Amino acid sequence: MNNLRIPLLIPAMCFWFCCFVSSVWAVDPGRHISQYGHTAWRVQDGFLNAGVYTITQTVDGYMWIGTQNGLVRFDGVRFVPWVLPAGQHLPSSIITSLLGARDGSLWIGTTSGLSHWVNHNLMNVDLPGVVTQILEDRNGTIWFNSRGDGALHGPLCQIVATGFRCYGKAEGIPAYASVLAEDSQGNLWIGGASEVVRWTAESHSVYTTRGLRSSEGQSGVTSLVASPDGSIWAGMSFAGPDPKLQQLVRGAWKAFQAPRFEGATLPISALFLDRQGSLWIGVYSQGIYRVHGENVDHFRSADGLSDDFVQHFYEDREGNLWVGSDKGIDLFHDVPVATFAPHQALDVSEVDSVLTSRDGTVWVGSDSALEGLHGDQVSLIRTGKGLPGNQVTSLFEDHAGRLWVGIDETLSICTNGKFFQIRRDGGGPVGWVYAIAEDADRNIWAETLNKGTKSLLRIRNFRVVEELPAPQTPAARSIAPDPQGGIWLGLLNGDLARVRRGRTETFHFEHKQDSRVEQVTANPDGSVLGATEFGLIGWKEGKRQNLATNNGLPCDWVHAFVPDDHGALWLYMQCGLVEISGAEMEKWWKQPDGPVQVRVFDVFDGVRPGRSSPFAAAGRSADGRMWFGHGAVLQVIDPAHLASNPFPPPVHVEELVADRKAYSPIDGLQIPALTRELEIDYTALSFVVPQKVRFRYKLEGHDAEWQEPGTRRQAFYNDLAPGRYRFRVIACNNDGIWNEDGATLNLSVAPAWFQTNWVRALCVAFVLCTTWVFYRLRTRQIASAISARFDERLSERTRMARELHDTFLQTIQGSKFVVDDGLEDPLDAVKMHHALGQVSAWLEQAIEEGRAALNSLRSSTILKNDLGPALKRAAESGVVPDGMTISVSVIGDARELHPIVRDELYRIGREAIQNAKAHSHGSSLEIDLTYGQDLALHIRDNGVGIDPDYAMNGREGHFGLRGMRERAARIGARLTILNSAESGTDILVVVAGNVSFTHPDTGMFSRLRSLYRRAARHRDPS
Template identity: 35%
Template sequence: MLSQYAHAAWRLQGGLLDSPPSAIAQTRDGYIWIGSRSGLLRFDGVSFHHWQSPAGQVKLRDPVVSLLGAQDDSLWIGTVHGLFHWKEHRLIAFPRYVSRIDAIAEGSNGTIWLARSRLGMDRRGPLCRVSGEKVHCFGVADGVPFDGGSALAVDAAGAVWMGGVASILRYSSDGHVSVYPMKSSILKGLPSAVSCLSADPSGGVWVGIAYAGPGLGLEYFENGRYSSTHVPAFASSRLRVTTTYRDRSGSLWVGTSNDGLYRIEGHSIQHYSSLDGLSSNDVHQFMEDAEGDLWVITSNGIDRFRDLAVTTYSLAQHLSSNEIDSVFTSRDGSVWSLSDGGINVLKRGVVTAVRLRRQITGKQLEASLEDREGRVWIAMDKGLYLYSQGRFLPVTRRSGKPIGPVLSMAQDPAGLIWCVSLGHGDNKLFHFDPATRIAEPAGVQQAYLFRVIPDIHQGVWTLSIQGEVAHLVHGKNADILEYKLRPPGKQVSTILQGTGGTLYIWSTSGLTLVRGSRHRFLPGISGDACLHTYSDIFDRGGNMWVASRCGITRYAARDVKEWWRASKLTFHHPLRLGPSDGVAVSGPVFTPAVSRSADGRLWFATDNGLQTLDPADLSLNANPPPVFVERLLADHHVYPLANLVRLPARSRDLEIDYTALSFPSPRKVFFRYRLRGYDDGWQNAGTRRQAFYTNLEPGKYSFQVIACNNSGVWNQQGAALNFIVMPAWYQMPWFRFLAVLAILGILTALYLRRVSLIEREMTLRFSERMTERMRIARELHDTLLQAMQGLVLSISSFSSQAVVSSEVREELERSLDHADRLLVSGRNRIRDLRGEGGESETLLASLSTLVSQIFGSASSKVRFTCEGIARPIHAFAREEVLMIASEALSNACFHSDADEVQVQVSYHDNAFRIAIRDNGNGFDAGASPEGHFGIRGMRERAADIGAHLEVQSAPGHGTEVCVTVAAERAYEQPSGWLRRRFRRLRH
């Protein structure tokens, strides 16, 4: 019924529409188009946008009165002054045919037909056929006698039907015209009466007439005859029909000018007017969209009707109350519902009420049950009754007293009926034989019970408010407690047993499964509204349906089977139905709160009516929504969409508007998007239809967006927009290259400046040291050497005059020879102090001289190696390096007892390095003996030239002395090193 459909309305008072709508159509891309006095609007389910043709094209300024979404994905637009065609982003006008386009229709072969009026002096006729951009009209010369056409329809044979003032005509595919006038005299002198035509698959035509009266209103024309509709209690001639429409299911929708709309479905007539929520009783047009929704254009807005997955029966369907306390289905297919208003039985779509006898006290109907013999048991707030042949027979205790209000009932496999009764302190459990109706208290004490269900083998299961679960069996002599468990979790709400015997116990903390003497607890998500359950049941396919605060959820059979092996609640294929699917989120206290009828339908008792769904036919939306990028804004400026949009340099704030065309429930349309070149992955946008980006770097980007419809079906292809952010002049590659060169030039200049400063500092220090050394050399020459030379001369004179033995004389001569050598050595050191001699020698030559002086005849055990290309060394650094080398060689010669000494000189681009290694005795490098200043002196000399000295030695493992000097402090020509660096970079 229409009252069970989802209905939405957009009224003029809401401000979304600025003028009354007059026409509606949907193009194959999914957009819905609305014609109105103010022009053309495009609707995406959320927003109405005034549509304008692109710049440079013809403009649409006239009121729109008719629309057609054609098979070729184009839109035909009829206005009060002519025809327009929007196709492939181009608006085409037909200026030669200035008239009112009242109706547009399309044949199965794609031919477009027009019905036009207000022709004025145009005698080309009211019926026109469009081929490409050519229009051919048929008038009196072609057998069309009408001055104007008001309605069109194309039948299955390809014939075109047109309505006029008081007649309709049929234009067959071979060009034959047949005219069928109406016999009503009321139409004489009136304006065009035929307001609409709808072709019937049987070959007839439904004719809508804008006036009421005998033979008017809604007529059916077939085989040359008009007839009124033959539906009981429906007077179609009293209607002022404005529009008709035949939907995909075969139902006929009829719109009137003053009485809302009607739907004719077989012999069923359903009426819907402004009293029911229609935006206006003046209906102009119907349209069924691609998703099956039915749209209605009225004088005051737009309405939409949608069939729901969940159907509700309420007061509107003649139930006694909307608050249903319990529901069960009987063997004969009828559905029983209990409420505070009484008992209702729904059978074959008809609701009947069960009359309650006057002697039955109480108003609150509670739990209910049909046993295996087909007997119906009804609980009221004063007791429990068997309903049989219109009579209510009470169930009492042996004392004759009623058992009190009943929360829950169940019949065990042995036929015994168990019930949980209130009003006995802690909720007492009773059982009785249906034949005697004498209730006995259960022999096992359990507190605060509120649920009882049958076990598939024997006995029953009970559930307490405190969460305690127990299995009870009625024995010959006493009731037996077979099993008892208190599952983890709080606020236990429902208990259900599967066909295999597994128990499913829902709580706000999760789900407990009981199988035999074993149980498992599967924790859920804390605070999940779906864990606040009201009722649950299995369908024929083994899927579990659970009614909860979040709606009705279907857990697939494969998920249910995997729960026993799972560690937590997992759902691979859940289906959740909510308010947009017709679900009323609430649940009763009593049982059964859900039942399954013989045809497989599920019935739920709620506080908002009796609800039902067919698990095999949920009317789900299987159409992936078309997705579009609608607008691109950069810094609040709109850019036309193209294959590649070019955005100007320094575009700062970017906004991309997108949409998905799914109309049943736009609030359940969810989006994901990503910007290739910026985003790492998909962004979940929820229902938001805009994406924002700021300060994008210059380059190419691709924006992609996908969406799902209200049933969770995703359009994985989605839509894409490619754009490029142009670089500013300072972001161009050539500018960046020049900037890099400039930075390199600055760094090079700074480096050379640094080298120059170091050279200057070293030259100054060397000059100061040479001055000091020359002073020392003069002092040594004038004092020590002169005194020693005088001493040698005196001893020599003495030895020549004194009379001594030959042995003493020889000893004196050896001493004098040694003194001469000391004098020569002293003069050499003075010459070195003055910096005279040796400057022209290479470093290797100087090292070779040192080795010869120190090792003498043992020079052969010293081996030289050289790495790199030899370069001139700063005099200051050269002298210190030679002194360090001299000390290291002396130690190797006189103290290490080495068999082999290796001298390695390395000329690297970034440093100069000399290493002296021996395989002698070695020593503890961490402890320098007192009085030995060799290593200390080497370190001081290294520090003077900013070098790094490293001494490695260990007893029995030889010694290695390594000096490393940075290139700018070691080499005289660092610029050559820099040039070699550049050469290496180029290659």
């Protein structure tokens, strides 16, 4: 509700300082009311639910509107009915008067008493009766009028401490006093039933006037205004023909009379004196009159006012004028671009041509008149009343100050209100004149249309001396003199042409479609500019270029353009009025495709762009103002006197909505846990053009940069984690003046129980411990399983060694004994024969026993790190099929292997090699042994492959493949057999590194080195 950062006293001081400074920032009294920016919010449109009685602005910048049905707060965009905290209430819902005090509080007058809203608390003054007006004097004292039971209190009361003191008839207060004013001397002026009283606590003076009378119980004076010169304006509502607006000057009443003040005898409902000294008058059922000096202007519901019954006037700190009526509220503010239209200081029904003459007159041609505007003077020549025709198609002033006018199918010179027609040879009219120009040789050129034929005429000494018909000379829409001689033509097809010394040269431009050049201008530096539907075209030293939306213009269609006195170019476009500085134009000439910085005036600045006029309509008057006409209106801007809004807007955070529940923006607000959607509503209080107020916001703790929502007044978040945040929002007014302090709000999002830090710490610790435990258990499980297998194998070896010792070796030893016995008597043939027979039998037995032992347990074929060479020897030993090439590669650094792993992997590899040599019928056999993070053996051939059934189940009576799988399972290896009749057999055996290596090395260096060597081998197979 409040700016949560700045103490209340500071904005109060700033507010009143701004009010003092803004004495020059107010609605311009030199304009008609209809030329101000005007916005109306009507009850019938749903903006308000009742008529408006009173308006005020508080120090925080909010506008407060008192209605017949409650109090409403307004920020320029949203009307918000004021809702009091629980347990507090106003004496009545009918608000009759309001005052935004200098201390930031709000005084509220109702039909049943007075209330004071301060520091979010409402204090009711125990005073029955209708409070008609509240005033704060220069000393900060609060005064108010009250109509009630006169026996209980007087009609004028003063706030004293927490109570009040009233003054009545005994102190010189008139009966039924209902209006107050303070003059420059500090005197109070009080309007009563039949007099006006100047009053102080020490003395008072009574002033009556003839005709001032009222019905019993009613005030005859409805409004009082004190002028800086000491005079008092009084508005009255009594019956009768006497003037209702009177001025008290030096003690004497003077009725105000003016020719255009038709409401002189009508009852007056409200008076107001603005900062420029203009007197605003609300007249019952007649709308608004404004008096400035002797000039009177009138504005009513027929002109757009919300209602003709005006109840109240108010001027805010930015100089905007507010009008409260019985059916709504109106806002008037100055705009940079003023409009002259029918019934808005313009007496013609349309604007077809515009000329700004050297004597300061602005000539406007229409379909029925020629109007001249010169200051406050207006001259009008109508059809049938001096104008020889209807349509004024073109206007031009020559070097001698003569006015050339194209009227219907004629061209005339206007002198002292008389028209002299220019004719062709033979006496005929020249035709419809679309453009006129004068070259350096004082020739007058006119582009005409006569009986369907376009022609360019050269006029000398008021005679047509040359005619250049189309297509001999291209059909043109506009003409401009060339400072170097000749003329430039803006053609109907969007191109430019130059006519010089009887020669015509055409310059073509690239564009999407034909579009006439509505205006052309040749500058002293030799450059030429043209206004077209596809942008501003330019020609300079043979170079053609186009300025359009791709350069930064808000749209493409340029109707007309005018340079100002400072070198800037002003473009009157389809979407607004655009200013381009001289420096930016120079940059564009040098960089045709580069961006151009522009200033845009749009509808909020008073521009009324629209359809293009069929005739040229632009010019700059002698005072530097620029005039543009199109269709129905004439518009003017004064670049040298563009007032800007100097007041940065107060910024407020208004409300937070968390998961569709609203919260007041209290500093330190805590949002509930698990909030999914957060909306922060904010506003900035600038009422000149609220639609142009722009914002930036940042949620510190979430946003790294300022967010740019434009004119949006809400910030949305749906991903806020628990924690503390600081929301900052700043804003600028319609002229880009930023309030860098803005508003701030500290808030926090509460964590759910599972989002607290201690729960998170416990969860992290639990996950780490669980992971570590599972890892240790799994490692132990694998190590135990492999150790058990190794122990089993070692036990088996021990058993087989024992059996060999007990069988095979014993048999050999016994055979030795028999041989030794036979050798003792070598001549005994019978004994020798018997011994040899026994040895033969025993040797046969030994062979069987040895074969059995070897089949069950063979000694280790390799030692330590000799696995690679052993596989190579196994591949090259025995019979190698003719035509088969064998390659053996060791990738990575050889490392010491566990003996069991070494033996089993060798046997798996040897079996695969023998199978490939015997059965693959291939031409190549590749063997790769890779030492990496794991140990991998890869054997592949390009032969006929293995029968799928054999690959899955093995061949009956043979145990090669089955043995390979069993050996791989014993050491925990992964065996993969890929088989294809086209690509042969591919066998891969992978053993985990922590099982294979006696000292595992899983470092990144080893893996990278292995990959490098593999890549090198593929690049160079040799």
